[in-house]
Amino acid sequence: MRFHTINKSVVVKTSLEEAWEFIRNPENLNLITPADMDFRIVSDLPDKMFxxxxIAYRVKIPVLGITDWLTEIKHIREPFTFVDEQRVGPYKLWYHYHALEEVDDGVKIIDKVHYQLPFGILGHLAHLLFVRRTLMKIFDFRNIKFKELLENKEQSK
Known part of the structure; x- marks a missing residue:
């Protein structure tokens, strides 16, 4: 059983308050997820997480097709960190730590994901062939969208 980790971060020219306001709203997940994943939130959402x-989603995953995914939001420390943890979904384990850190140029948005695939050696092979590459692409997309959406919002003030 192998555990994998993704560490991604991006510095965005915005305030801590603006960055937190954006990431605390679960509906914004739609804005930072690649369109080819056909990501849809299927549960009712509050204005801010607690x-x-x-949160229940449907998402298109290579090889698996459309998959149901349920995550629980935990360990919120406003306006700095929170965790989403998979309850039902494609991974054996998914623990996604989100953090905001004030830096000289704005706010550093940090994603750290610990995950484990099911299916033993087949899961490991899938990880080597496409899962890691797909996840890196998703998090690269997120970082581009964070800059685009938050910096444009800050400049329009």
């Missing part, structure tokens, strides 16, 4: 909030 500890224990569960």
């Amino acid at each position: 500890n224990g909030l569960t």
